[in-house]
Amino acid sequence: MVPAYIRIHDAIKRQIDQGVWEIGQRLPSERDLADDYEVSRMTLRQAITLLVEEGILERRVGSGTYVAGHRVQEKMRGTTSFTEIVKSQGKKPSSSVISYQRKLANDSEMKRLGLKASDYVIRMERVRFADDIPLVFEVAAIPEKLIRHFKREDITKHFFKTLTDNGYEIGKSQQTIYAKNANDRVAKYLSIPKGQAVLALTQVSYFADGIPFEYVHSQYVGDRFEFYLENN
Missing domain, CATH: 3.40.1410.10 (Chorismate lyase-like)
Known part of the structure; x- marks a missing residue:
């Protein structure tokens, strides 16, 4: 069975690829995303962290999480x-x-x-x-x-x-x-x-x-x- 955080990772990445969230756009808060995907904030945070490590998202201190620009x-x-x-x-x-x-x-x-x-x-x-x-x-x-x-x-x-x-x-x-x-x-x-x-x-x-x-x-x-x- 695919871990929950991987499913969330894939879902967010798919939405970015489809243009639901565009380059430079700020994502909803972790609390709101966790509610949307019906998972715990810890699980949601694992998915976000993986996307950040892959360069798909970027965290900005005091501001939130954004879709990263393409390198x-x-x-x-x-x-x-x-x-x-x-x-x-x-x-x-x-x-x-x-x-x-x-x-x-x-x-x-x-x-x-x-x-x-x-x-x-x-x-x-x-x-x-x-x-x-x-x-x-x-x-x-x-x-x-x-x-x-x-x-x-x-x-x-x-x-x-x-x-x-x-x-x-x-x-x-x-x-x-x-x-x-x-x-x-x-x-x-x-x-x-x-x-x-x-x-x-x-x-x-x-x-x-x-x-x-x-x-x-x-x-x-x-x-x-x-x-x-x-x-x-």
């Missing part, structure tokens, strides 16, 4: 540009370039991009947005020899499209995800409190022939962005 999602398979991810979910992508510099490759960049100590990279810092909401602070390193004939705007605004438009075939990527706390600088750019947990990601992207072309270290706002795995 931007990235499927952890293959290599896809941030711009295309955001567009695919009906949102408007944009970015703000913090710095764009020609630098000698550091140890990490040499290792991941197969460069020599005498090789230069274009190291770019930027904040990336969906519908003008900051999602990620990103530091990208790209071998200078690869992009020296491209305009800066081609790199900062639509790098992957620039590559494919010039005959490059995008291949796989290798990604590592871990948790960390945002420092002062990152917190400021992402409009979050200092010390808030963020999802950190390092990614090396490759052409179809196996040559690496970009090394990125990103920090995502966890309640605005999520990764999910899909296995065949």
Whole structure:
């Protein structure tokens, strides 16, 4: 027999999917919901807690429980540009370039991009947005020899499209995800409190022939962005 709190969980989720409660809408009080579903407040609270953990609902201290906004999602398979991810979910992508510099490759960049100590990279810092909401602070390193004939705007605004438009075939990527706390600088750019947990990601992207072309270290706002795995 399905536990009562699971049945309540499924019923609330179904109502949200059907638009009975819309994104950002405040749910009735736990007392009222418990009466509606004819269960104890403890059982109702179990269902709500599970929905909060799944990111479907969110609790706001002193205010109540609300239907959470949908997070931007990235499927952890293959290599896809941030711009295309955001567009695919009906949102408007944009970015703000913090710095764009020609630098000698550091140890990490040499290792991941197969460069020599005498090789230069274009190291770019930027904040990336969906519908003008900051999602990620990103530091990208790209071998200078690869992009020296491209305009800066081609790199900062639509790098992957620039590559494919010039005959490059995008291949796989290798990604590592871990948790960390945002420092002062990152917190400021992402409009979050200092010390808030963020999802950190390092990614090396490759052409179809196996040559690496970009090394990125990103920090995502966890309640605005999520990764999910899909296995065949």
